[in-house]
Amino acid sequence: MSATKRPPLPVILLANHFLDGEVVFWSGQGWSRNPQEAQTASTQAEADVLEEAGRLAFARAEVVDAALIDVSLSADGQPVPNHFRERFKISGPSVRTDLGKQAEFAKDQAKG
Amino acid sequence: MYRYDEFDAGFVRERVALFRDQVQRRIDGSLTEDEFKPLRLKNGVYLQLHAYMLRVAIPYGTLSSVQLRQLALIGERYDRGYGHLTTRQNIQFNWPKLRDVPDILDLLADVEMHCIQTSGNCIRNVTADHFAGVAADEWIDPRPVCELIRQWSTAHPEFSYLPRKFKIAVTGASHDRAVVKAHDIGLRIVRHPDTGAHGFEVSVGGGLGRTPMIGKVIRDFLPQEELLAYLEAVMRVYNLEGRRDNKYKARIKILVHETGTEALKARIEHEFAQLDGPSINADPEELARIAAYFAPPHYEELPAVSARLEAAKSANPVFADWIDTNGFAHKVAGYRAITISLKGIGEIPGDITSAQMRQVADLADRYSLSEIRVSHNQNLILPNVKNDDLFALWQGLVEAGLATANVGLITDIIACPGLDYCALATARSIPIAQAIAKRFADPARQREIGPLNLNISGCINACGHHHVGQIGILGLEKRGQESYQITLGGDPTEQAAIGEIVGPGLTAEAVPDAIERLVEVYLEARQVGETFIDTFRRIGIGPFKLAFQHNLEGADHVA
Known part of the structure; x- marks a missing residue:
């Protein structure tokens, strides 16, 4: 895939788990359900690695809709998507804060 | 209610087995994602923002209490304990796992339900007036016709790969509550002026979405026995001539618009004349077999006025307001149809928990001959409640948190799931609905404003019917933020109209103030007896x- 179609750096790789549908993040070692474990790519070479991981996982029917998402890094180094659509995607419905990752991983964030 | 025969039951079970096998073949790699995706869509499984979504068909919005309990079970066992009612009278589950979907489909088949044709370029769930069979202003129950169309269109080999999706709605009442003019085909059951025979007024090319159109009447009177052949003629012309080069121009409304109503009508009539009607039209015996399932239930002979009801109303003004707002005139004396609002102030429009589904099913068993309806307005209806039972029913609904008295008022908002759930959305809908409902929460103020439908869509596809909202709100993305465009004067009824844009897009925060200002214009200008739409038209x-612009001045509201 040509690099020009890519979103601006830095990026993370997110997808939906094929069998569960749940949003998952490439952590460098594999897919994680926890947004805080998303690996951030800051160079084109690192983004190439993420893209390839997504391609292979799609081919193995592990995930669908794998995509690189441009992010900014928060003060504590956490990647935050630049577009509001992906911010909802990695947190959950804004009208049901008891559901989705915002509910499940909130404690970790508080600890963190 | 219609009951599956052996063929229906066998067909639905076969489809479940087929899908179970397709999922397995995708897992083992025999099917690629490109091959699998259209197969899952044919079974109502979408991939949304956070998870898969499963859309369950509720044909013409009619449910039994047994079916509603099964939906409650599915919500609890396989989802997050709730479901969402849609503007096609269906229900969606927001969090199912693909691996569980075949088991969910089996549970649905146990109660004669399925997800077939709730997605894809085929004829979708046929919708109807939610008061079908009970409305005082209705003279023919449209549901036997809907059921006939459902059977004819299910897995119809010629119409399984249409240029785009296709939606049909039917009403048999004088007042259109099924938005038939915003459908690909809208059918109004009418009586022939000379012979008195029943037939259909047929409209084509209505639709909302990015190019909203009001349907054009192409037949003033179609004899009812010729319905299927005529539908087949329309579908065949559309299938052959509808555009396949551009997804956004593929609906039949574009074909009608580009061809011209008269030319297309002639083309359809020509096709109709070529068809062998008797081989396509339903056998009268089959029609009678279907119609028998919708025969009116046994109603008791009751006085039109219930002393018990009147006493309860006098003693309890909150109950009286609820009856006046959520009650609907029944064709049989002594009964009422009751709308259960799923628009509690600050709640999510159309969402219902599994516990509430069970409570409604129990109340339907006790007070409404075990039948429930889903309206395109995302509410539930108990169609057959005795006046004498209304107070007890209301108490049960209060207990379930379902006694909001706002049906047809400004807080009875239609809202699509928007960007809180939907992968296609460009902005959120639900929080806007919640903010407006909170702003207009005072019941007395809502009644003072009177009938007003406010509809919100989170993208141009218009699932929230914003074009036909008297106040419509469309959520878009502008310069990286959510922006809301307001339209006025839409009308979903027999006087169907598309709303006009009132001004520039607003930020989410600015929407409630703007709505308030627009409502004030109406309240200041209205004459005695006028509703919002009457005043708007005058x-x-x-x-x-002017008021909208004035409201914007000096404020940082434009998005």
């Missing part, structure tokens, strides 16, 4: 535009 959009 004074036009001008005064609303």
Whole structure:
């Protein structure tokens, strides 16, 4: 895939788990359900690695809709998507804060 | 209610087995994602923002209490304990796992339900007036016709790969509550002026979405026995001539628009004349077999006025307001149809928990001959409640948190799932609905404003019917933020109209103030007996535009 179609750096790789549908993040070692474990790519070479991981996982029917998402890094180094659509995607419905990752991983964030 | 025969039951079970096998073949790699995706869509499984979504068909919005309990079970066992009612009278589950979907489909098949044709370029769930069979202003129950169309269109080999999706709605009442003019085909059951025979007024090319159109009447009177052949003629012309080069121009409304109503009508009539009607039209015996399932239930002979009801109303003004707002005139004396609002102030429009589904099913068993309806307005209806039972029913609904008295008022908002759930959305809908409902929460103020439908869509596809909202709100993305465009004067009824844009897009925060200002214009200008739409039609959009602009001045509201 040509690099020009890519979103601006830095990026993370997110997808939906094929069998569960749940949003998952490439952590460098594999897919994680926890947004805080998303690996951030800051160079084109690192983004190439993420893209390839997504391609292979799609081919193995592990995930669908794998995509690189441009992010900014928060003060504590956490990647935050630049577009509001992906911010909802990695947190959950804004009208049901008891559901989705915002509910499940909130404690970790508080600890963190 | 219609009951599956052996063929229906066998067909639905076969489809479940087929899908179970397709999922397995995708897992083992025999099917690629490109091959699998259309197969899952044919079974109502979408991939949304956070998870898969499963859309369950509720044919013409009619449910039994047994079916509603099964939906409650599915919500609890395989989802997050709730479901969402849609503007096609269906229900969606927001969090199912693909691996569980075949088991969910089996549970649905146990109660004669399925997800077939709730997605894809085929004929979708046929919708109807939610008061079908009970409305005082209805003279023919449209559901036997809907069921006939459902059977004819299910897995119809010629119409399984249409240029785009296809939606049909039917009403048999004088007042259109099924938005038939915003459908690909809208059918109004009418009586022939000379012979008195029943037939259909047929409209084509209605639709909302990015190019909203009001349907054009192409037949004033179609004899009812010729329905299927005529539908087949329309579908065949559309299938052959509808555009396949551009997804956004593929609906039949574009074909009608580009061809011209008269030319297309002639083309359809020509096709109709070529068809062998008797081989396509339903056998009268089959029609009678279907119609028998919708025969009116046994109603008791009751006085039109219930002393018990009147006493309860006098003693309890909150109950009286609820009856006046959520009650609907029944064709049989002594009964009422009751709308259960799923629009509690600050709640999510159309969402219902599994516990509430069970409570409604129990109340339907006790007070409404075990039948429930889903309206395109995302509410539930108990169609057959005795006046004598209304107070007890209301108490049960209060207990379930389902006694909001706002049906048809400004807080009875239609809202699509928007960007809180939907992968296609460009902005959120639900929080806007919640903010407006909170702003207009006072019941007395809502009644003072009177009938007003406010519809919100989170993208141009218009699932939230914003074009036909008297106040419509469309959520878009502008310069990286959510922006809301307001329209006025839409009308979903027999006087169907598309709303006009009142001004520039607003930020989410600015929407409630703007709505308030627009409502004030109406309240200041209205004459005795007028509703919002009456006043709008009399004074036009001008005064609303002025007020809207004035509201914007000096504020950082434009998005």
